Amino acid sequence: MTDTRRIALKLLWMAALIGMLVLFGQVRHVFIYQAF
Amino acid sequence: MSSSIRRSDNGLRSRLAVVACVGALLVSVHLVLEGAARFAERRLGAFLWKQQDYLRLFSAENYVGKGAGRLLIYGPSESREGLLPEEIERAVPGFKPYQHSQSIGTLEDGLLVLEYIERAYGRSAIPDALLLGITTRFIGDIRVQPSPLQQGINLYSPHFRVEGDGHPPALVDRSRFELVGARFALLGLQPDRYRRGILAIAGRAATQVVPTLSAQRWTWEPAVPAKYLMGKWNTEAATKKWLTTPGNFWDKVHAWDPERDRERVTHELRLLLDYTARHHVQLYVVNMPELSWNRDLYLPGRYESYLSLVKEALGTTPFLDLRTFLANADFWDDAHPVWPAGIRVSRRVGEFIAEHRPDRTTPTPGRNP
Numbered sequence: 001m002t003d004t005r006r007i008a009l010k011l012l013w014m015a016a017l018i019g020m021l022v023l024f025g026q027v028r029h030v031f032i033y034q035a036f
Numbered sequence: 037m038s039s040s041i042r043r044s045d046n047g048l049r050s051r052l053a054v055v056a057c058v059g060a061l062l063v064s065v066h067l068v069l070e071g072a073a074r075f076a077e078r079r080l081g082a083f084l085w086k087q088q089d090y091l092r093l094f095s096a097e098n099y100v101g102k103g104a105g106r107l108l109i110y111g112p113s114e115s116r117e118g119l120l121p122e123e124i125e126r127a128v129p130g131f132k133p134y135q136h137s138q139s140i141g142t143l144e145d146g147l148l149v150l151e152y153i154e155r156a157y158g159r160s161a162i163p164d165a166l167l168l169g170i171t172t173r174f175i176g177d178i179r180v181q182p183s184p185l186q187q188g189i190n191l192y193s194p195h196f197r198v199e200g201d202g203h204p205p206a207l208v209d210r211s212r213f214e215l216v217g218a219r220f221a222l223l224g225l226q227p228d229r230y231r232r233g234i235l236a237i238a239g240r241a242a243t244q245v246v247p248t249l250s251a252q253r254w255t256w257e258p259a260v261p262a263k264y265l266m267g268k269w270n271t272e273a274a275t276k277k278w279l280t281t282p283g284n285f286w287d288k289v290h291a292w293d294p295e296r297d298r299e300r301v302t303h304e305l306r307l308l309l310d311y312t313a314r315h316h317v318q319l320y321v322v323n324m325p326e327l328s329w330n331r332d333l334y335l336p337g338r339y340e341s342y343l344s345l346v347k348e349a350l351g352t353t354p355f356l357d358l359r360t361f362l363a364n365a366d367f368w369d370d371a372h373p374v375w376p377a378g379i380r381v382s383r384r385v386g387e388f389i390a391e392h393r394p395d396r397t398t399p400t401p402g403r404n405p
Binding site: 014 | 234
């Protein structure tokens with residue numbers, strides 16, 4: 001595998017990880033009021 | 037010595053490059069997820085703030101260019117469960133009902149919402165029609181906590197903050213500095229919206245591939261406002277006890293004297309009528325159903341006073357009183373109808389709007405074709 005492809009793959013993995021963290025890593029839910 | 041300085045320079049550059057890379061990826065991820073959420077809101081009509089409905093006001097995709105043909109539905113959560121857009125739409129072709137009711141919302145909140153839509157999003161966002169579902173608590177502006185909408189505007193709105201204690205309070209333009217702070221604060225809440233956006237897109241894609249999946253709640257329920265309640269929250273005894281528990285809002289509602297509040301209620305309803313007249317918005321008002329156990333708890337004459345005050349202030353506005361429309365078995369809890377009852381209420385309201393609707397061939401003045 002060429003260096004470029006290796007770097008691209010690493011960036012893709014990092015993006016996926018960051019995406020998961022953004023989507024599910026919210027430690028604190030900030031509710032003024034949780035709507036019923 | 038120079039080679040060790042060079043090595044440490046290279047090390048620092050590498051670290052900065054990694055940080056810049058991670059930063060760029062974080063921004064890119066947010067942009068992609070934001071794009072997905074906007075697509076879901078704009079193209080799929082998805083509602084992505086189910087747990088914090090007061091935040092929907094800050095997504096322009098929900099409003100800009102969407103006023104033409106829109107029947108905006110506003111009221112408290114009873115209206116959210118009782119005025120189902122998909123049922124109303126069947127009776128009033130040409131209207132696109134949009135459920136905008138807000139948990140523990142009041143008329144004052146509704147006036148703020150209308151002004152916000154007008155000032156932040158412009159003429160194209162103002163709906164052609166407004167369906168207001170009212171209750172005594174809604175008109176009485178009765179709360180046991182500050183308005184989440186007003187708090188939400190102050191914390192997260194990129195456009196305004198709320199000031200003063202008028203009825204309603206004023207919407208004041210934000211400074212550039214406040215705008216940046218509010219946008220960052222709202223960014224921290226976006227993961228909720230992103231998740232629902234992806235669910236909405238996935239649900240729609242799944243039903244395109246396997247149409248029978250549309251009967252599965254997971255494919256549509258996360259991205260619509262209503263909860264489509266089924267069954268019962270609790271026993272009859274527990275619900276009756278809740279209605280008379282001191283400290284929740286019911287004791288204030290049952291004791292509320294509309295005559296003492298006449299000036300405020302009349303003023304707010306006049307503001308509503310001014311808004312609808314100014315923007316040529318058709319207005320329909322529905323008095324939402326109530327449990328008979330609840331009806332029995334009002335102090336003598338108070339409910340009649342509320343109804344008379346509202347009708348007087350609304351003048352010739354089409355008004356439908358559904359207070360006794362549902363049986364107690366049709367309620368999930370102290371106030372909210374179950375799904376099948378919501379369907380019946382919505383169909384009745386749809387018929388009512390169809391009966392009172394002006395001639396559809398007359399174009400709405402002031403709206404570009």
